[in-house]
Amino acid sequence: xxxxxxxxxxxxxxxxxxxxxxxxxxxxxxxxxxxxxxxxxxxxxxxxxxxxxxxxxxxxxxxxxxxxxxxxxxxxxxxxxxxxxxxxxxxxxxxxxxxxxxxxxxxxxxxxxxxxxxxxxxxxxxxxxxxxxxxx
Amino acid sequence: xxxxxxxxxxxxxxxxxxxxxxxxxxxxxxxxxxxxxxxxxxxxxxxxxxxxxxxxxxxxxxxxxxxxxxxxxxxxxxxxxxxxxxxxxxxxxxxxxxxxxxxxxxxxxxxxxxxxxxxxxxxxxxxxxxxxxxxxxxxxxxxxxxxxxxxxxxxxxxxxxxxxxxxxxxxxxxxxxxxxxxxxxxxxxxxxxxxxxxxxxxxxxxxxxxxxxxxxxxxxxxxxxxxxxxxxxxxxxxxxxxxxxxxxxxxxxxxxxxxxxxxxxxxxxxxxxxxxxxxxxxxxxxxxxxxxxxxxxxxxxxxxxxxxxxxxxxxxxxxxxxxxxxxxxxxxxxxxxxxxxxxxxxxxxxxxxxxxxxxxxxxxxxxxxxxxxxxxxxxxxxxxxxxxxxxxxxxxxxxxxxxxxxxxxxxxxxxxxxxxxxxxxxxxxxxxxxxxxxxxxxxxxxxxxxxxxxxxxxxxxxxxxxxxxxxxxxxxxxxxxxxxxxxxxxxxxxxxxxxxxxxxxxxxxxxxxxxxxxxxxxxxxxxxxxxxxxxxxxxxxxxxxxxxxxxxxxxxx
Numbered sequence: 001x002x003x004x005x006x007x008x009x010x011x012x013x014x015x016x017x018x019x020x021x022x023x024x025x026x027x028x029x030x031x032x033x034x035x036x037x038x039x040x041x042x043x044x045x046x047x048x049x050x051x052x053x054x055x056x057x058x059x060x061x062x063x064x065x066x067x068x069x070x071x072x073x074x075x076x077x078x079x080x081x082x083x084x085x086x087x088x089x090x091x092x093x094x095x096x097x098x099x100x101x102x103x104x105x106x107x108x109x110x111x112x113x114x115x116x117x118x119x120x121x122x123x124x125x126x127x128x129x130x131x132x133x134x135x136x
Numbered sequence: 137x138x139x140x141x142x143x144x145x146x147x148x149x150x151x152x153x154x155x156x157x158x159x160x161x162x163x164x165x166x167x168x169x170x171x172x173x174x175x176x177x178x179x180x181x182x183x184x185x186x187x188x189x190x191x192x193x194x195x196x197x198x199x200x201x202x203x204x205x206x207x208x209x210x211x212x213x214x215x216x217x218x219x220x221x222x223x224x225x226x227x228x229x230x231x232x233x234x235x236x237x238x239x240x241x242x243x244x245x246x247x248x249x250x251x252x253x254x255x256x257x258x259x260x261x262x263x264x265x266x267x268x269x270x271x272x273x274x275x276x277x278x279x280x281x282x283x284x285x286x287x288x289x290x291x292x293x294x295x296x297x298x299x300x301x302x303x304x305x306x307x308x309x310x311x312x313x314x315x316x317x318x319x320x321x322x323x324x325x326x327x328x329x330x331x332x333x334x335x336x337x338x339x340x341x342x343x344x345x346x347x348x349x350x351x352x353x354x355x356x357x358x359x360x361x362x363x364x365x366x367x368x369x370x371x372x373x374x375x376x377x378x379x380x381x382x383x384x385x386x387x388x389x390x391x392x393x394x395x396x397x398x399x400x401x402x403x404x405x406x407x408x409x410x411x412x413x414x415x416x417x418x419x420x421x422x423x424x425x426x427x428x429x430x431x432x433x434x435x436x437x438x439x440x441x442x443x444x445x446x447x448x449x450x451x452x453x454x455x456x457x458x459x460x461x462x463x464x465x466x467x468x469x470x471x472x473x474x475x476x477x478x479x480x481x482x483x484x485x486x487x488x489x490x491x492x493x494x495x496x497x498x499x500x501x502x503x504x505x506x507x508x509x510x511x512x513x514x515x516x517x518x519x520x521x522x523x524x525x526x527x528x529x530x531x532x533x534x535x536x537x538x539x540x541x542x543x544x545x546x547x548x549x550x551x552x553x554x555x556x557x558x559x560x561x562x563x564x565x566x567x568x569x570x571x572x573x574x575x576x577x578x579x580x581x582x583x584x585x586x587x588x589x590x591x592x593x594x595x596x597x598x599x600x601x602x603x604x605x606x607x608x609x610x611x612x613x614x615x616x617x618x619x620x621x622x623x624x625x626x627x628x629x630x631x632x633x634x635x636x637x638x639x640x641x642x643x644x645x646x647x648x649x650x651x652x653x654x655x656x657x658x659x660x661x662x663x664x665x666x667x668x669x670x671x672x673x674x675x676x677x678x679x680x681x682x683x684x685x686x687x688x689x690x691x692x693x
Binding site for chain 2: 025051079
């Protein structure tokens with residue numbers, strides 16, 4: 001029998017808006033800021049492109065956490081795309097709450113200049129989820 | 137499917153923390169992969185030749201380049217594919233430098249992460265389809281926001297090159313802060329003279345329209361054809377501009393934010409700007425005692441201004457110098473943290489003022505107390521670790537630069553971003569210092585960070601040259617990432633129509649389905665994620681592309 005170990009890496013899938021959060025992640029990289037390797041990004045034109053189905057799919061396929069990140073409210077390149085995202089993710093969170101997986105989904109705003117904020121957010125999320133996973 | 141994977145070493149940048157050899161060996165055996173190579177610099181001439189050769193000899197139909205972030209060299213590789221007669225939208229860039237090798241230190245972990253990222257690229261690229269870039273005509277006209285030195289120099293260049301220029305200034309007069317300056321170092325000229333000369337270049341030109349006391353009330357459209365609505369004293373005016381140069385300038389730091397400096401409570405406490413404007417009417421005694429404070433509103437973490445404003449040291453030195461010229465026996469003491477005499481010749485000027493008798497004391501100033509006889513300056517001498525109290529007849533605060541007051545408004549209007557100090561952010565600090573993230577909108581002058589007059593003029597001209605290069609072609613390519621509707625799947629529920637911010641989705645009453653107006657679509661993909669029947673697809677970001685990317689990243693394929 002293969003021994004089942006709990007050493008699997010904590011995997012976080014992030015949907016990053018290409019105008020703000022993806023830019024911030026590029027900047028974080030070029031400033032050589034460190035964040036956990038489990039955090040992997042998917043570039044989307046706007047956070048509103050994220051279909052709730054993507055989030056569900058990612059969690060079904062084994063992601064330990066999913067985040068959707070975009071521009072700060074009012075700064076959206078597509079005027080109010082992120083307001084739609086906010087509503088959609090709030091609804092999705094309520095649904096996740098029923099299944100007690102509410103903590104797996106995060107929504108946050110990071111502008112193109114906020115490389116440090118990006119690193120803080122993703123590292124915080126990764127560590128919280130990892131702790132929870134290890135406690136189980 | 138014939139995919140070519142090219143993994144860049146980026147010198148040591150990627151190779152140092154990712155085992156590129158292992159990756160290329162791994163992907164060589166992967167189904168659907170025809171070529172998998174690693175190369176020191178894929179962006180170099182020989183690197184590009186290698187890709188072209190592979191495309192031609194192996195007949196590749198997908199190219200995946202794993203290197204730096206997609207926004208760097210994106211156009212370069214797109215052109216490369218075009219030259220090899222391959223549709224440029226069959227290119228996939230995977231960022232293994234900014235998103236992998238630079239964020240972690242462990243070789244094995246990074247190699248595994250890079251493998252996953254490349255895999256995600258490989259799977260999503262399999263769904264790519266050739267797309268056509270649409271060519272649109274652009275209006276050869278420029279909107280310049282701000283009539284300071286950088287805005288004026290940009291306008292002068294563009295008008296000389298025969299481009300229609302609309303210059304918008306919110307104040308009644310052109311010239312910004314420079315107009316108020318009496319004696320500009322090192323030219324020793326009146327600011328008003330310089331402005332008048334610049335304005336003269338623009339007056340009488342048929343292709344220049346200047347709007348003073350004007351604000352912008354609305355801004356719509358896309359690169360090449362921006363629709364601008366101006367709020368002029370004579371009423372509303374609409375115009376079309378191909379591109380925009382934002383030269384909104386700066387606001388002088390208001391020392392009232394620091395109440396311990398007692399600015400505004402006593403007329404013996406003034407700023408360098410007050411001094412420049414009106415140094416003759418100061419009622420000073422015969423041998424005045426004058427204190428000059430450096431770094432007021434700069435390099436101050438407590439008030440959220442950690443940056444150096446660059447111009448205030450030289451302003452402070454100018455004040456000391458001009459007082460010494462006027463009053464030979466005056467006592468002038470400069471309280472500084474560091475002297476950063478920034479432009480060329482600044483250091484020599486610093487030495488000159490020292491020789492003329494200006495005393496420099498490295499110190500932290502605690503407070504300024506106006507009294508009946510004089511103004512008391514209390515602080516700590518940071519070289520001797522001593523506290524001191526001295527009385528002066530005049531205190532001059534060398535104030536720094538703050539972002540323009542309406543920066544938030546302008547940023548929202550043009551959808552450009554602000555950096556952490558609330559100045560406008562450039563697209564890339566080294567490679568694209570004049571561009572913003574929005575195509576056709578440039579920034580110039582001190583609205584993108586503190587600059588002196590010379591730099592502001594340079595910045596304005598450089599932005600003008602860049603914009604001219606963009607608009608002079610007369611045409612532009614529009615990204616083909618727009619939505620399309622599958623008429624067979626559309627049920628006509630009109631949910632996407634309500635969601636579309638750009639009003640690009642129109643309902644056809646007779647067919648009872650929707651369609652997308654290509655010219656209006658901004659390509660956000662909101663309709664795609666809203667549609668309950670999956671009838672709307674955003675080109676380049678189709679559902680299956682992102683789905684497969686998720687699967688590859690979670691390794692659930």
